[in-house]
Amino acid sequence: STIRHFRHEYEVHIREKRCPACACNALFNAPCSHTCPAGTQVPQYIALISNRRFTDALRLIRDRNPFTSVCGRVCNAPCEDKCRRAQIDEPLSIRALKRFAADAASKGDLPLPSRRVSPASDKKVAIIGAGPAGLTAAYHLARMGYSPTVFEAESVAGGMLATAIPPYRLPRNVLEGEIEMIKSLGVDIKLNTRVDKAMFEKIRKDYDAVFIATGAHRGWKLGIPGEDLEGIYDAITFLKDVNLGRNTVKVGENVAVVGGGNSAIDAARTALRLGAKKVTILYRRLKEDMPAAPEEIHEAQVEGVEIRYLTVPVEAVGENGKVTALKCQLLQLAEFDKSGRRTPKPIEGSIFELPVDTVITAISQEPEIDYLSDDVKTRRSKAVEIDGSTMKTSAEGVFAGGDLVNDDWTVIAAIGDGIKAAISIDRYLGGTGELASDAAEIEIPPAPEDVDDIVETPRTLCNILPCEKRIGMEEVDLGYTREQALREAARCLRCDAGV
Ligand SMILES: Cc1cc2nc3c(=O)[nH]c(=O)nc-3n(C[C@H](O)[C@H](O)[C@H](O)COP(=O)(O)OP(=O)(O)OC[C@H]3O[C@@H](n4cnc5c(N)ncnc54)[C@H](O)[C@@H]3O)c2cc1C
Ligand code: SF4
Ligand code: SF4
Structure with missing residues (x-):
C-alpha cells in the first residue's frame, strides 16, 4: 500500500537519486540545493555573495536557471522549507539573496553563458509555449548548440510571468531582460502563433523533437x-x-x-x-x-x-x-x-x-489541450501524462512539462521541467544529455572550518514599499541593501561542506 500511495517518491529515489522530503541524508549534503527543482547550487552562491562576488553568484545561479531575477521575486522557495538553519533559528532567505545577486551583479562584466555543442545539434527542435518551462528548455538546448524554435500564442513571451503575475510583484523590465538573454543565445520565438491541431501535426513532421509547455490557462x-x-x-x-x-x-x-x-x-x-x-x-x-x-x-x-x-x-x-x-x-x-x-x-x-x-x-x-493529437495521452484533469524522469509523453518524439503536466503549479517546477526536457531531448536525438556549464570555472570560496560559535540571528527581512506609496504597478518588495544581503548570507551554515 505504501507503493500505491507514495509511488512518485519511490520512483524519484530510484531513478533520480533524490529524496523530496530530504529525509535520506545519504543522498545529499545541502537540503536547499537538493530541494530546488532547478538544482541551484545554493550554499555556493551564498558564499559568493558573502565574498562580494555578486556577478559570479549570478553566473552560477544562471548556469541552471535562466530566470534568476524572476525566481528571486516570485519563487515559492521550497528550498527554504528544508533549510537546516531553521533548526537553530529561522531558514535563510534564499530567494531574497538570489534576487540581490541578480540586482547587484555588474551587467557589464557578465558574459553570455557558454555553449557545449552536442553531436545531435543539427537536429530540429520545436517548443510550444514561451512560458518558463518552454523558455528554460530553449535556453539549455541553445547552449547545447541547437537552434530551437518557440511557438507562442500571445503577443509577448514569458507565459504567466508576463500575462498573469502583476508587475508590482514582477517588474516587466526584469522579465524582459532575462528573455532577451535567452534570445541572444539563438532562440527564435514566434509570437502571435497559436498552435492548432493541423499545425501541431505539421510541427511534428517538420521537427525531430517537440516540447509542449502550454500551461493551464482555462x-x-x-x-x-x-x-x-x-x-x-x-x-x-x-x-x-x-x-x-x-x-x-x-x-x-x-x-x-x-x-x-x-x-x-x-x-x-x-x-x-x-x-x-x-x-x-x-x-x-x-x-x-x-x-x-x-x-x-x-x-x-x-x-x-x-x-x-x-x-x-x-x-x-x-x-x-x-x-x-x-x-x-x-x-x-x-x-x-x-x-x-x-x-x-x-x-x-x-x-x-x-x-x-x-x-x-x-x-x-486546467490545460487547453484541443490542439494535441490523439496519441498524446492525457489524464482526467486534462494534464498530459509523462514519464517524470524523461518528460516523454506517450507520443513518439513529444515531450511535455510545466503546468501542462504538473499538479504543483509553480514557476520553479516549470523551470525544473524545462531543464529535464532539454537533457532528455538531447539524449533522444543522439547526444549525451550533458548540459553546457560554466560552474567549473567559478571558484567557490571554501567553507569556514570552525562553526562552533553560531549565534542565534533572526532572518533579515526585505524592505517593503510603504502602503501609501503603492501607486499603480510600482514594485512592492524592494529586496535587500548590500549590508542586509551580507548579513543574511553570513547566516548560511554551508551544509555543502558537511561541517
Ligand atoms: C495569477 C498567477 C500568479 C502566480 N503566481 C506565482 C508565484 O508567485 N510563484 C510561482 O511559483 N508561481 C506562480 N504562478 C504559477 C506560475 O505562473 C506557473 O506555474 C508557470 O508560469 C507555469 O509555467 P509554464 O511554462 O508551464 O506555463 P505558462 O507560464 O502558462 O506558459 C505557457 C505558454 O504557452 C502559451 N500557449 C498556450 N497554448 C498555446 C498554443 N496552443 N500555441 C502556442 N502557445 C500556447 C501561453 O500563451 C503561454 O505563454 C502564478 C500563476 C498565476 C495565474
Ligand atoms: S544553512 Fe545554507 S546550506 Fe544549509 S540548508 Fe540553509 S541555505 Fe542551504
Ligand atoms: S530558485 Fe527557488 S527553490 Fe531554487 S534555490 Fe532559488 S528560491 Fe530556492
Whole structure:
C-alpha cells in the first residue's frame, strides 16, 4: 500500500537519486540545493555573495536557471522549507539573496553563458509555449548548440510571468531582460502563433523533437446560477487583459474575488490598483488553508482587501444583464476528508447577499489541450501524462512539462521541467544529455572550518514599499541593501561542506 500511495517518491529515489522530503541524508549534503527543482547550487552562491562576488553568484545561479531575477521575486522557495538553519533559528532567505545577486551583479562584466555543442545539434527542435518551462528548455538546448524554435500564442513571451503575475510583484523590465538573454543565445520565438491541431501535426513532421509547455490557462467556472452575467470574469482572463493592456474588462467600485490561491490575491490587489473602492475575497476554508503565499495574503490585507473565510457564492444576482450582488453561503468545518482536511459544510439559514458590481473567479484552471493529437495521452484533469524522469509523453518524439503536466503549479517546477526536457531531448536525438556549464570555472570560496560559535540571528527581512506609496504597478518588495544581503548570507551554515 505504501507503493500505491507514495509511488512518485519511490520512483524519484530510484531513478533520480533524490529524496523530496530530504529525509535520506545519504543522498545529499545541502537540503536547499537538493530541494530546488532547478538544482541551484545554493550554499555556493551564498558564499559568493558573502565574498562580494555578486556577478559570479549570478553566473552560477544562471548556469541552471535562466530566470534568476524572476525566481528571486516570485519563487515559492521550497528550498527554504528544508533549510537546516531553521533548526537553530529561522531558514535563510534564499530567494531574497538570489534576487540581490541578480540586482547587484555588474551587467557589464557578465558574459553570455557558454555553449557545449552536442553531436545531435543539427537536429530540429520545436517548443510550444514561451512560458518558463518552454523558455528554460530553449535556453539549455541553445547552449547545447541547437537552434530551437518557440511557438507562442500571445503577443509577448514569458507565459504567466508576463500575462498573469502583476508587475508590482514582477517588474516587466526584469522579465524582459532575462528573455532577451535567452534570445541572444539563438532562440527564435514566434509570437502571435497559436498552435492548432493541423499545425501541431505539421510541427511534428517538420521537427525531430517537440516540447509542449502550454500551461493551464482555462479558468474553472463556479457552476452557479447567474454566472454568465456581465461583470463576471475569470482571474486569468482578467489579469491577462490588464497585463497586456487590452482594456476590455471593466472594474467597478465593489469587487468580489472567489478563491484562495495566488490568482485570487493577484486579482484582488490588481482590482484595488485599478480603482476599486472595496475588494472582498470569498474563501471556502480558513486562512491557514489558503494556497496563496502567506506574505501575499498579508500584503493584500495591508492594502485593504477584506477576506471572508468559510464563505462561498451560491448565486449571482443581476439587473439588466449585469451583476449586482452575490448570494453567499456561510460554511462550517465538519468531518475530515480523504486529504486529511475538514470538509466545509453549509450552515443552514446563513445565506446573505453581498452587493457587487464586479466578480472575479479564481478557483482553479486546467490545460487547453484541443490542439494535441490523439496519441498524446492525457489524464482526467486534462494534464498530459509523462514519464517524470524523461518528460516523454506517450507520443513518439513529444515531450511535455510545466503546468501542462504538473499538479504543483509553480514557476520553479516549470523551470525544473524545462531543464529535464532539454537533457532528455538531447539524449533522444543522439547526444549525451550533458548540459553546457560554466560552474567549473567559478571558484567557490571554501567553507569556514570552525562553526562552533553560531549565534542565534533572526532572518533579515526585505524592505517593503510603504502602503501609501503603492501607486499603480510600482514594485512592492524592494529586496535587500548590500549590508542586509551580507548579513543574511553570513547566516548560511554551508551544509555543502558537511561541517
Ligand atoms: C495569477 C498567477 C500568479 C502566480 N503566481 C506565482 C508565484 O508567485 N510563484 C510561482 O511559483 N508561481 C506562480 N504562478 C504559477 C506560475 O505562473 C506557473 O506555474 C508557470 O508560469 C507555469 O509555467 P509554464 O511554462 O508551464 O506555463 P505558462 O507560464 O502558462 O506558459 C505557457 C505558454 O504557452 C502559451 N500557449 C498556450 N497554448 C498555446 C498554443 N496552443 N500555441 C502556442 N502557445 C500556447 C501561453 O500563451 C503561454 O505563454 C502564478 C500563476 C498565476 C495565474
Ligand atoms: S544553512 Fe545554507 S546550506 Fe544549509 S540548508 Fe540553509 S541555505 Fe542551504
Ligand atoms: S530558485 Fe527557488 S527553490 Fe531554487 S534555490 Fe532559488 S528560491 Fe530556492
